[in-house]
Amino acid sequence: MNRRSLLALPALAALGSPATAQQRPTRLIVPFPAGGATDAVSRLFAPLLAQRLGTTVVVENRPGAGGVPAAEVVVRSPADGLVLLLATSSIHSTAPATGASLPYDVEKDFTPLALIGASPSLVLVSTTVPVNDLRGFIAWAKARRGQVNYGSSGVATTPHLNGALLDSLADLGMVHVPYRGTGAVYAELRRGDVHALLDVPATATTHIQAGTVKALAVTSASETPLAPGVPTGEAAGLPGLVSETWFGIFGPANMPAPVAQRITEASQAVMADPELRARLLGLGVDPRTGDGQALAEAARTERERWSELVRRLNIRTAE
Template sequence: MRLSSLRRGLLGLAWFAAWSVGAHAQAQWPDRPVRMIVPFPASGATDLVARVVAQRVAQDLGQQMVVDNRPGAGGTIGSAEAAKAQPDGYTLLLTTSSTHAISPHLMPRLAYDARKDFTPVAHLADAPSVLLVTNSLPVKTVGELITYAKANPGKLNYATSGNGTIVHLNAAAFSAQAGVEMTHVPYKGTALAIPDLVAGQTHVLFDSLPTGMPHVKNGRLRALAVTSEKRSSLAPELPTMAESGLPGYSSVTWFGVYLPAGAKPELVDRVHKAFAKAMQSSEVVEGLAKLGVEPAAPGTPAKFAAMVQADSARWATVIRQHKISLE
């Protein structure tokens, strides 16, 4: 009995010691460099956002934040790698709606489960798109575009950056809600689509604000509205799609941070606070504005998770209704 009691006591002490070390490590997070996986190429929008934010987080925490680009398969390769990491706070994933709200409905054999394999931490920022039309179209508002498209069914086409991209989904969602028919013309990027739009060979394009607005300002294209729920501070003169006659239409590319599944609540809170603090700094706000990205409203990990679920459900409906695939 004494031996058994001694063993139980030793096991209890061992468990307590392990728990104490783990709790101390999380309380002290980070005490070494943190790797932040970005599942997209260097110099792309997500990478640039990550570097602006990571620099400030590292400065606040006094530890290096290493941005590790792991591109491929629409961001799913790097996301799968992050999902397999230890949930100790030293591997983070900074990603977008592409990997967690869109790809799960386009790639049935994903190497990760977007909901089960990650712990949502922070919704960082949003990048709205702008609805552009060629100058040859006799329309100046979204309402006029819808009226024209209905009067000319099937005669308009819309350019995209490829099947299943956010550019494609934005246009598909617009067509469905407006009740218009347009032909899809996919390109290998919106930069390649712009010349044909300017020339009038295509008619409609949902582009990012930073790449689309310069063509509006020099008179080559016409902007009708932004896709965000509220007017963008980057182009406040443009109405939203909802203001333009499509109530409820809202679409942004969101940027957020995840930990692998199994992260302790106290660690999630610590990481969340670190990023929330960074997003309040003027240098981050200004840095993101140059990229056409706006900080998200302050929230919680739970609100971030709910937002992603709603976004995912919305795109699942659009993809199913329009039978969109990557083929």
């Protein structure tokens, strides 16, 4: 038996032995406060993961500072599989792409374990904008270059980057208007002071159903049950308008292969549960069943996309 296998034995025992598991629960670190969408995902996922691992999985919320404190907890933990991170694009894709100063290397200091979900954004416009499809909006905005704006939840946030991507692809010359959270943007959309917003279905659906905004396109690569009847960017006339916020499980760097494999396989089994998948869709998350490589690729693809956009448009974290 080689040294790596010997190192893996204690961690495997902790994950596989009910008696040991009761003493040493697995901590699932969530970089957002209780009550949010990511927290809701974690609380659906954790008990099913616990069943698969034969252990207790405790959700631990560590909000604030763009997810850095939560990620640091995992980076500094032993690589025994007992401390995991439920990460989203903000930590491994958006933050490094926008030049945030991070106390860790997102490529080297984590072990990607499982991709569990993704959420695209919807291109939303105010009901005061006299169009009903993306082609119409592009033509309308081009005819008013410099007079049309899009809102976001802040500089260098996902809504900002998505809006900048739309603006760049269609060459619209829109003005970015950052707010503190999307709630304020929706209020301005209702009044017609903001013309457009790109936001996830979890928060957009209520406003669409209320008739206060119109959904013109979805940024997924293909049609999604999260936005039935809403065309993709390509189908709506704008190829390249593809962006998803992903959800995935990471551990610390240098996890022994048997430990990582056990958590990956358990996560994949959890994601095959039909009831869980249905409940995730209700939260605005499209369930995915991907291994560590799929998660690493999703994170890298998004990071490279936003890095290129940030460099080209000179987007800075403080405007």
